[in-house]
Amino acid sequence: MASVLLPHIRNIIFDLGDVIIPIDLRAPIRNFATLSGLREEEVEAIWQEHGITMQFETGLMDDAGFRQHVRRLLKNDAWADEVIDTAWNTVLLELPVERIHRIRQLQQRYRLFLLSNTSTIHIRKVNQMLTSLGQPPLEELFERVYYSYEVRLAKPSPDIYRHVLKTAGLAPEETVFLDDNAANIRAAGELGILAVQVQPPLTILDYLNEPTDESVSRTR
Template sequence: MDSATTTTTLKNLIFDLGDVIIPIDLTAPIRNFANLANLPEADVAAMWKQFDILNQYETGLIDDDAFRNHVRKLLKSDSWADEVIDTAWNTVLLDLPLERIERIKELKQNHRLFLLSNTSPIHIRKVNYVLQTMNQPTLEELFERVFYSYEVRLAKPSPEIYQHVLSEAGLEAKETAFFDDNAANIRAAAGLGIQAVHVQPPKTILDYLNDVV
């Protein structure tokens, strides 16, 4: 929705993680796994899609060890250590802008803040590690509640995940803004009456917050 249509009754802010708080490169993990396995990137991408590894992992159907074992089996790389797989997987995460964290901390004074992300445990541990090296709160400390797809066993853009957040946190949709970079996620949230804000480059979350809050 257009941020100009938001109302003064805005009490709650829900943030996506990737490309909202932390910039990401979705192509990087496949590229790095392909390099490690000495395979064409297109072949690895096709296998990844065929076996639906990402969705299984991000919705909690498989755990860290099962994910890593899937990768080893798929790429015929039984000798890869856990750290090798985790490092390649985490290349999706780019540098975390400190000013975004500082702005979120400021917003806590007047708003209830939540995180809603389609993500995996390996990524969350990495983001929290980076935050700690920056002397910043972890995601769980930064937000009142965090909702990770792998924990709630649901994923955006399913309407059920938004309903889960509203119910669990006791939020009114009309008093809640949701910031996400994915158009399908925005449409699903807006369909429930949430004030959905599509974060699109070259603007960043800081620009949208200035417009909305």
């Protein structure tokens, strides 16, 4: 796997889920189905019909509003906040600390940014996981973090990439964007960003390894 750290690259933008931390997108559906006694298909249909994830991740609902919405739609007013948060956070799998080590190494040579469609509950959990591993929180790993719920935009909207480029002062041709989602990659690439889809079994450790003399010479 050739490194994407080409000589002209100065900036790296990371997605979070399935780029830095592995995720299981169906895990919350399974867990809320178990809690509610509904079938997974029923819970998934409710999620899609009401756009719960998108509303939460674009800041249209705060934590309390999200939890109350879940209680109402799944017809259980007795669930404590912690029950809902735990089920919601099952999307997050074990965090590979070696990826964090590589990001910290890259801090010395590149401007690093995080761009994620995410929610406040997930970010708190990821930061707890980082702390438990003796690592700094996301806000210290990156020069700046861009969370969808804060900027009120979500990938793959071109506006969210334009927002990052403008506010961070980045030249797209000097910028690499790493994401697992093909639509997000296409949208970033159309703006001139070097957009790379991270696909298993490869990880950012493969894409962000030190370039060899051969790979560098091919870019000249």
